[in-house]
Amino acid sequence: MEIGGSDSDGREFKSADEMWREQAGDPDKKTQWYRHGVGYWEGVEASVDGVLGGYANVNEPDINDSEAFLKMVLSERFPNGVNDQPLVALDCGSGIGRVTKNLLIQYFNEVDLLEPVSHFLEAARETLAPGSHLHSDMHKAVNFYCVPLQDFTPDTQRYDVIWVQWCIGHLTDDDFVSFFRRAKVGLKPGGLFVVKENIARNGFVLDNEDRSITRSDLYFKELFGRCGLHIYKTKDQKGFPQELFAVKMYALTTEVPKKVHRTRSKVRANRPRIIK
C-alpha cells in the first residue's frame, strides 16, 4: 500500500509497505507482532474500562449508535424476518463480551464469541452462562472460540452478521484480507459484516504499545476492495470525547449493493450544470 503514515512516537513512514516490512516482514517478526498484540491485552483487567482503554464512558454512546446502525441494516436486509431460521451473529475480538451482552444478544438468537485472550473470554462466558438473565431458549451465546482472527475460519453459512469491532487493527494487511476472504463462507445468503473501527485522519498510525494500526477511511476502502467486499452502508459514530480517534461503522456485503434509481429530471435538477 502506497499510503504513508506514522507511529505513536511520531516517526514517519513513507508507505505502509515500509512499516509492514519492518514490523512483520518475515515469519519471526510476524510471530512477534501477534505475540505483542495479545500479550498487551493479557495484561489488561477484564472489565469494560479495561477493554475500552480507560474510556468506560464511551460504552453507552458506542452501543446506542451501534444499535441504531444494526436496526437499520437488519430491517433493510431482512424485512420479512428469516423464515423461522435463528438469527446468528459472530462477535470478533469480543473481549469480555461487551458488544454481545449490550447489543447482539438482544437481536440474535445465537451469538458466537471469538477472542484470543483467555481471561477475557472466560469473563464473557461467565456473564453469558445458562442461568444468567442474558441466556434464554430464544437468545443465547453458543460457542466461545479462544483463537485470533488470523487463525479462524467460520463454519459454512452459520452467520447473518459477523461483527468486527476494535480488533482488526491487530491484523496485518495480508491477514486482514485473507480473514475476510475466508470468513465470507461463514455468511448466510444476504448476510453481512459490520466493521466498527477507529479511523486515522490520513494513512495510518501504528501504536507501538499494543501493536495495532489505525487505518484511514481510504486505507479501509482499499482493503475492502481487495477482500471483494462492497460497502452497503456507513455511519460515523457521534458523541465521543474530542481527544479520541473518529470511529466509523461499515456494513459490508459480498454482492454489489443494488443502486437506487432516481428519475432523470430529479438527478439533473439536483446537480450543478453549465448555463448554455
Ligand SMILES: C[S@@+](CC[C@H](N)C(=O)[O-])C[C@H]1O[C@@H](n2cnc3c(N)ncnc32)[C@H](O)[C@@H]1O
Ligand atoms: C479494544 S478491545 C475491544 C474488545 C471488544 N471488541 C469491544 O468492543 O468491547 C480489543 C480486543 O481485540 C482482541 N485482539 C487482539 N488481537 C487480536 C487478534 N489477532 N484477533 C482477534 N482479536 C484480537 C483483544 O484481545 C481485545 O479483546
